[in-house]
Amino acid sequence: MSDAYVALEGGSVVEARCRSPGTARGELVFTTAYTGYEESLTDPSYEEQILTFSYPLIGNYGVREERFESSRVHPRAVVARELTEDVADWMTEEDVPAIDHLDTRDLVGEIREGGAMKCGIAAGPDATPADAKAELADCKGMSEHTEIGEQVSVTRRKTYNPEGDTDVALVDCGAKDSIIESLVERDATVHVLPHDTSTAAVSNLEPDVLFVSNGPGDPVNFEAAQHLVSEFAGEVPLAGICLGQQIIAAALGGTTEKMDFGHRGVNQPVRDLRTDKVVMTTQNHGYTVADPGRLDVTQVNVNDDTPEGLESEELDIITRQYHPEANPGPHDTLDFFDDVLDMTGRRTPVAAD
Structure with a gap:
């Protein structure tokens, strides 16, 4: 019964x-x-x-x-x-x-x-x-959850590894702990900030990198994070994962759209357009970038050609639609965090296991 x-x-x-x-x-x-x-x-x-x-x-x-x-x-x-x-x-x-x-x-x-x-x-x-x-x-519907950021974000700043080599201001739109851990493992100081953090609060930190996290829902509902990207693009290196990629693209003249059923799993193949190399990735998103705006598409999903990586050398921006921290999933793309910290010119390599 x-x-x-x-x-x-x-x-x-x-x-x-x-x-x-x-x-x-x-x-x-x-x-x-x-x-x-x-x-x-x-x-x-x-x-x-x-x-x-x-x-x-x-x-x-x-x-x-x-x-x-x-x-x-x-x-x-x-x-x-x-x-x-x-x-x-x-x-x-x-x-x-x-x-x-x-x-x-x-x-x-x-x-x-x-x-x-x-x-x-x-x-x-x-x-x-x-x-x-x-x-x-x-x-x-997911687009109607306009306050979803408040449900998943910290309410005040939290700092991890305060004596680290590189200062990362991480805008918490629903960040996974393993993203923070991946940066700390590379001796970064990570300041986790509320999703609606002000421009002044970020400026006071004088970060080496502004990082927009993953998170739930429609990227158009994260207006404060988009504003931060608009304010600091070209001034501070920018990075983003998943929702973070969508927010950065939208803030720089791009557009996003809802997918039919999204990408969720640990076996999504992604091709790098520069090297033609294919890696397996972990993904969890229902929205995607439709138009990258001022950014260049550097990686695409093998199954449907949706953008998986966006970059701008001029603006010092690098983003990924998938989850490089890969918890759970393959570890093919962990070097993304090295690439992010390389933008600062002050990276400390991860110690070998």
Whole structure:
């Protein structure tokens, strides 16, 4: 007997089993990653979304806090073919609804055909299809979450490795912890700043690099971060990852657009247009750069030709749409952080393992 229901934007209702009770609404997306569920579930880029795992068994190597990418679970709910007790208990502790025992292949097929869609979930002994439909009726589109930055950003400056060699001002639009760690490993001092940081606050830090992080939602809703890019472009080297690439492009005359179902997984092939080399990358985004504006496209996705890397030698800018820190995923692109710090001319190499 079913005790969980998923109401989809297209009108259908899918039955499932409750593993963590509650109700939720959000944009239904899927990831193809078969490992890294701890990192995915704590990735701030999944804020206001419902995450479906296409891999059938989630939780087969337990739950360890040292793998978390932030202090909490960010998806509004979790969907899988089968969840282990470890993950189910974790979601219950976090008060995040979780369901399994449904055909996730069919669900992923619907997303691929119809695109990421609104959905509602109701799970628990008293849950009904009507409850799930009520959640769907109240669900917003991602572009409507205009204040999403406040949900994932720090509220005041945090500084890591204060005696480092290079000062990085990181605009936190939903940064993963491993981005900060990748910079600290290279002996950078990282000042993590709120998403709506003022120009004066950045100027007072006199950073060597201004870095715009990953994060959730529509880049047009991060106006303050775009303003910072406009103010400091050409004055301070700029870098960005994922949402950060989109924000930097939009601030410099470019445009962005929503993708049908985005790129989410650890096996996305990216080709460098200068070397013709292909690397495998970790990705998690639902928007992309449509027009790079004043920036040059240096890397593209092999599957759909969307921009994966933007640069400007004149302005000292380098961005990546994928996640070079690769947690989870391949380590093909970790040298991005070396390239960022090379722009300052004061990089300290990472010590060999």
